[in-house]
Structures are given as C-alpha cells and as structure tokens.
Amino acid sequence: MSTINFSAREINFKIVYYGPGLSGKTTNLKRIYDQVPAESKGEMVSLATEDERTLFFDFLPLDLGKVNGFKTRFHLYTVPGQVFYNSSRKLILRGVDGVVFVADSAPNRLRANAESLRNLRENLKEYNLSLNEIPYVIQINKRDLENALPVEMIRQVLDPSSSVDFYEAIAEQFKGVFEPLRSVSKLVLEKLAQTT
C-alpha cells in the first residue's frame, strides 16, 4: 500500500524484485543505478555476503519529481533468492506495491523459477495479499545464454493464462531492464488513481 507523507508532500511506493537465486535481481538494480541521473536517485544499499549473494536486500530510492505539488518516490528492493533465506524474503514484502519477477532462462532453472513464484504467492498470503491485486510483471532474464529456454516455455510455466506482461532481458547489458520497471510503475500509479 502506497504511503503518503502529507508534511513532505511525498507519495512513496515500494517495488520488489523477486525471483530465484542468481536470476539477476541485484544486477537489475545495479544497472538502474548506473543509468539514472544523479539527481533522481539516492544511495544504493546492499546487504550481501562476501561472494555478492544478497543476504537481506538491495535498496535503491528513485525520485521522479513533482506532479500537482506532490513528489513521487519509488523505493526499489531485491530479495535474496536463495531458498533458505525465506524469512528475509518475507520481511522485505511488507508494504509492497508492485513486483518485478525476474526469471532465469537457463534450462536447469526452470523449476527454480516456478518454485520461487509459488513461494512469492505463499509469502504474500502472510500479508493478506495476492498476485491478483498487486501489480506485477515478469522479466525473463539471461536471454544471452546459449542454451536459453524458449520464452514461451518459461511463460507457460509461470503464467499459463498469459495474463501478465513479460519482458525479455539481458540485465547484465541493460537490455530489458527499464521496460519492466516502467511497466510495473505505471500499473502501480494507475491502481492508485483508480482507488482514490
């Protein structure tokens, strides 16, 4: 649920990058950080292990500027994808407004993708939320892999009814990084516009 701060005249949204371990969630945030002009971003905070696996979360605040006197801010978070960090994942979902699900194109990660999406649904339930009400999009990452699975196959597994927007990406090269963020952000804004 978006947070409005009347005194600072700010509206804050929380976007969470979810997905299996090593699918490229942190890479997305790093590339976004690289690309966004300095005046529109804050510091990036990463709580990671020595080998750069996310331990708790990555955090990047984006500042969109003002409309009608209200400043809009998006706080981007990644969760740790490794299975055993589930308690941390759950904590990061508190107050989530939108989700970018980062799937991995590697053949041996197909099940991990499905499992992570199932885990996302389950964790959202703890906050009485469901993917039907939270704006979310799918990014199919690592399209550069030689043995990348066909997009349709991954989509079949994650979104059999084809109801969710999906984007192919090579996050490492900033390809397909902006599109899912733009898409989920707009969905989040539209949702707020509909309910107020």
Next chain:
Amino acid sequence: MLEPSLELYGETYDKVDKLLNDLLAKSHARYAMIVDRKGFVLMHTRALWAPKPPSLDSLATLVASNYSANAAIAQLLGENGFKETVQQGDDVGTYLEELGDKALLVTVFDKSAALGRVKLFTKKAVEEIRMVISNSSDEVPDVSFDTNWSNSTGALIDGLFEVKDDEHN
C-alpha cells in the same frame, strides 16, 4: 489505497515537530527521526550543532529492516519482541522506540549525550507524540490522484531513462 502511516499533518505535524526538537534539546542527541515500518522517512529533525546526517533513506530502510529482523528473531524464540534497542559504537549510537504499530522513533546520539537521558527523553517523546496524534482533530488533507496525475507521473518515469535509452538503441 492510500495510507498515511501516521496522521502527521496540519497542527499535529507542527506539534510533533516541536516535540522532536524538545527531545534533541533535552537529550543532547544529534538527530531524531520518525520512520514508517516499511522503511520510509516520515519526519526528522537535526540539532543545530550536529554534523550533516548520512542519507536518511538509507538510514530509514536499515533501521526498519533491522527492527523487523529483530522482531522476527524474537518471535522465533517465543517472545513478542526484544526490549532494548540500543546500538552503540565508539562515537555514535542509535536508540529506537516503537511509535504505535506502524512507525518507529529513532534517536541518533554521540558522546556528548548520556544514554540514560536519551532513553528517558525518547520514551517520553513517544508518549507525547502518541497523545498529540490521538487528540488530533485535523481533517485529512483532501488530495486526489486521478488519471491526469498518474499519466503525468508516468511521463516522469519515461524521462528517467530517456537519454540513456537512446544510447542503447
């Protein structure tokens, strides 16, 4: 849905602001900050003499996550929560109190403040802020976020990556 985490506007805001400043004056702490449990900064004050604070967004998200992680640890161990929430380094420390069930009050202090006073006045401030908020009769400011607003804000998102997008295409 829109949710102000705390009813901080109008007169209430001014009163809470004054309470935070009193807290700094009495405890000799550097900064006092009200943070939403989701990690957003709601209000902050800084003592006149205090050095420039670090990024408040970073501080807020770490404080809120740290708090939620500690609460989760307590729950695992069959506790409702842990009581002492002091972090102390050689020079600087933080002290945290819950402010209702949606926010936290964090005080950042250094050697020039005595921990006992920081705790005492932070606890006091929490009580006073709760009172002010519960007695507030301020009307919720009337704001509406319509499709015009969402379209204009959406355009700002496009603008964020515009230049770089061209370079990549």
